[in-house]
Amino acid sequence: MDADLPYAVCMRLLVIEDDLETAAYLVKGLQESGYVAEHAATGPDGLKRAQASSYDALIVDRMLPGLDGLSLVRKLRAEGNGTPVLFLTALADVDDRVTGLQNGGDDYLAKPFAFAELLARIEAIVRRRSAPAGEMRLRVADLEMDRLTRNVTRAGQAVDLQAREFRLLEYLMLHAGQTLTRAMLLEQVWGYHFDPQTNVIDVHMSRLRSKIDKHSAQPLIHTVRGTGYCLRAPTP
Amino acid sequence: MNRIRLVHTTVFRLALRYTGFVCLLTVVCFAIIYWVTISQLETQIDAGLRAESTALTRLYALKGISGLHETIAALSSTKGLAASDTGDAGPRQYLLTDARFRPLGGSLLAWPADIAARDQVWVTLRLRAPPGQTGLDLEHHHFEMRAVALTLPGGYHLLVGQSLDELIELRNTILALTVAAVVLVLIVGILGGALVGHGVLRRLRNVTRTADTIMGGDLSQRIPEEHGRDEFDELAFKLNAMLERIEQLMTATREVTENVAHDLRSPLTRLRGRAEMALMKDDDPARQREALHKAIEETDHIVATLNAILSIAQIESGARRDWGEVDLASVCRDAAELYGPLAEEKSLKFSTDLGKVPAISGNRQLLAQAIGNLLDNAIKYTPAGGGVTLSLATNTTLPVITITDTGPGIPPELRAKALERFVRLDASRSQPGNGLGLSLVNAVAEHHGATLRLDDNRPGLRVSMEFTPAGD
Numbered sequence: 001m002d003a004d005l006p007y008a009v010c011m012r013l014l015v016i017e018d019d020l021e022t023a024a025y026l027v028k029g030l031q032e033s034g035y036v037a038e039h040a041a042t043g044p045d046g047l048k049r050a051q052a053s054s055y056d057a058l059i060v061d062r063m064l065p066g067l068d069g070l071s072l073v074r075k076l077r078a079e080g081n082g083t084p085v086l087f088l089t090a091l092a093d094v095d096d097r098v099t100g101l102q103n104g105g106d107d108y109l110a111k112p113f114a115f116a117e118l119l120a121r122i123e124a125i126v127r128r129r130s131a132p133a134g135e136m137r138l139r140v141a142d143l144e145m146d147r148l149t150r151n152v153t154r155a156g157q158a159v160d161l162q163a164r165e166f167r168l169l170e171y172l173m174l175h176a177g178q179t180l181t182r183a184m185l186l187e188q189v190w191g192y193h194f195d196p197q198t199n200v201i202d203v204h205m206s207r208l209r210s211k212i213d214k215h216s217a218q219p220l221i222h223t224v225r226g227t228g229y230c231l232r233a234p235t236p
Numbered sequence: 237m238n239r240i241r242l243v244h245t246t247v248f249r250l251a252l253r254y255t256g257f258v259c260l261l262t263v264v265c266f267a268i269i270y271w272v273t274i275s276q277l278e279t280q281i282d283a284g285l286r287a288e289s290t291a292l293t294r295l296y297a298l299k300g301i302s303g304l305h306e307t308i309a310a311l312s313s314t315k316g317l318a319a320s321d322t323g324d325a326g327p328r329q330y331l332l333t334d335a336r337f338r339p340l341g342g343s344l345l346a347w348p349a350d351i352a353a354r355d356q357v358w359v360t361l362r363l364r365a366p367p368g369q370t371g372l373d374l375e376h377h378h379f380e381m382r383a384v385a386l387t388l389p390g391g392y393h394l395l396v397g398q399s400l401d402e403l404i405e406l407r408n409t410i411l412a413l414t415v416a417a418v419v420l421v422l423i424v425g426i427l428g429g430a431l432v433g434h435g436v437l438r439r440l441r442n443v444t445r446t447a448d449t450i451m452g453g454d455l456s457q458r459i460p461e462e463h464g465r466d467e468f469d470e471l472a473f474k475l476n477a478m479l480e481r482i483e484q485l486m487t488a489t490r491e492v493t494e495n496v497a498h499d500l501r502s503p504l505t506r507l508r509g510r511a512e513m514a515l516m517k518d519d520d521p522a523r524q525r526e527a528l529h530k531a532i533e534e535t536d537h538i539v540a541t542l543n544a545i546l547s548i549a550q551i552e553s554g555a556r557r558d559w560g561e562v563d564l565a566s567v568c569r570d571a572a573e574l575y576g577p578l579a580e581e582k583s584l585k586f587s588t589d590l591g592k593v594p595a596i597s598g599n600r601q602l603l604a605q606a607i608g609n610l611l612d613n614a615i616k617y618t619p620a621g622g623g624v625t626l627s628l629a630t631n632t633t634l635p636v637i638t639i640t641d642t643g644p645g646i647p648p649e650l651r652a653k654a655l656e657r658f659v660r661l662d663a664s665r666s667q668p669g670n671g672l673g674l675s676l677v678n679a680v681a682e683h684h685g686a687t688l689r690l691d692d693n694r695p696g697l698r699v700s701m702e703f704t705p706a707g708d
Contacts, residue, residue: 114536195540196608
């Protein structure tokens with residue numbers, strides 16, 4: 001994991017979660033993944049800490065004693081605090097996800113979740129800002145994408161992609177080096193927020209992979225076992 | 237139980253209020269009649285008295301005091317002098333006195349003390365003595381009299397009066413009639429109010445009785461509807477429809493609880509088993525890890541099932557979330573685009589035929605999920621080399637989505653059952669899934685007012701979802 005997280009050494013996260021066991025598991029897991037993780041058990045405590053020092057991201061439970069997660073984030077946003085926020089919730093319906101995002105959350109994860117899913121999503125929200133979203137030319141090793149002309153080349157050779165494949169690759173390239181879970185791909189590329197039962201994403205990824213990596217000795221698209229996919233330049 | 241009493245009903249109270257209003261109106265009417273009649277009668281009496289006194293004054297002028305005295309003596313026992321002119325027949329009273337008010341003759345015994353000696357004074361006297369007596373004592377006479385007092389040339393005083401008995405009688409009659417009318421209005425109003433109130437109460441009691449039974453736990457009770465078209469039938473109809481819906485929701489909730497208990501018990505048992513196995517295999521770390529992985533997989537499966545149950549319950553609750561206009565063609569296109577490669581991977585022939593259909597109103601995510609589930613099922617159950625189609629067309633005016641496959645299909649007798657929750661027709665459970673796919677599709681269809689039909693595709697299964705157009 002450490003190899004995937006070159007910036008993680010100095011990343012500070014605040015976990016605001018009232019269930020102490022869940023919090024302990026999150027803090028331990030995040031620390032093992034190379035983050036510095038702190039914990040606040042109540043809404044007011046969490047707000048105070050988030051205001052007092054600057055974190056790279058907040059992991060906020062929706063239901064908190066004293067001050068609920070939504071209000072907490074709304075307050076932070078009203079103060080101009082733009083720290084990325086990942087909401088955790090035991091309420092897993094689409095409406096809650098929408099209200100969470102409308103109230104200043106950057107992503108939303110329903111409990112229970114796989115720790116890898118949490119890590120991938122944190123990585124995505126923390127590093128989203130470091131990749132310029134307005135960048136028109138994307139490049140990972142010898143893979144190049146012109147987002148304006150929609151031309152993709154691998155080692156100078158044009159790659160012919162369908163519209164959805166283009167969006168899939170674009171998303172992978174914008175988050176190059178990050179692990180992207182199947183659920184994230186389905187949400188971001190297809191706009192679907194439900195479990196498709198079968199791993200349709202795998203089929204699409206294998207098609208994309210055959211177009212990108214087929215004629216190259218160095219594959220760029222990697223399967224992260226049990227989690228999802230990652231597009232990254234080969235380590236020299 | 238709090239029973240509504242008649243006097244507390246709105247209708248009864250309204251009737252009371254209305255009765256009060258009618259009473260007031262009756263009183264006002266009678267007051268007007270009273271005022272008009274009495275004042276007319278008073279004018280008539282005064283006119284009579286004026287004529288009589290004028291005649292007597294003229295007589296005095298002609299025949300002097302002795303003539304007048306004689307006439308008054310005669311008149312005191314008969315009718316008035318000018319009675320024939322005015323037409324009134326009331327007995328008149330007379331009194332003639334000298335300048336010092338000493339009676340000289342007439343039917344009254346003394347000059348009323350409160351009348352000053354002036355040219356002409358009009359008064360209403362209250363006398364105390366039974367009428368009919370020839371000599372009237374002012375002290376004991378007991379009737380009212382309208383009188384005119386005059387001073388004649390020569391200092392004599394003359395008083396001509398007329399008993400107001402008739403007037404008072406008429407006044408009393410009008411008063412009695414007023415009271416009678418008010419009492420009648422009150423009786424009719426209260427009785428009518430009670431009658432109408434009772435009718436309303438009887439029908440409302442049907443509602444409260446049903447409500448009581450329902451509160452007692454029997455949700456199947458309905459308010460009796462009396463096949464009329466009035467507001468009570470309308471109310472009963474609406475309430476019954478509401479109860480129907482509530483019962484459905486209650487049943488759905490109960491089913492969810494039962495299903496959760498039923499369908500989560502087995503995976504939880506497996507999960508527990510795997511955890512125990514992991515503990516038993518304490519000598520082999522590799523197998524321990526394997527058991528833990530399986531336990532996590534099992535947990536994911538439980539969570540997926542739980543989520544599916546909850547989404548179905550949420551959809552069935554009927555609340556329209558994220559509702560908007562949906563272009564079915566684009567939903568189908570996206571679903572086909574997502575699942576198409578899966579079909580090709582399985583060497584299935586996948587084709588779509590998406591016609592132009594009117595937009596419907598609905599939730600795009602749910603519709604996408606439903607179509608996705610149907611495609612997923614079709615692909616899952618069709619053997620390699622088979623075919624899956626997705627088509628969108630209009631059946632007369634209604635959009636219909638049809639998904640066909642060439643798999644084993646579902647025997648006719650099992651088709652209704654297939655839409656129920658947790659029913660998986662392959663008993664061996666060889667395919668992944670939680671048996672909630674079709675029930676979710678069914679819930680989404682019902683939520684959108686669409687009909688889901690399972691038919692024979694000869695061979696295979698043909699699933700069609702027929703929508704109602706937007707705006708309905």
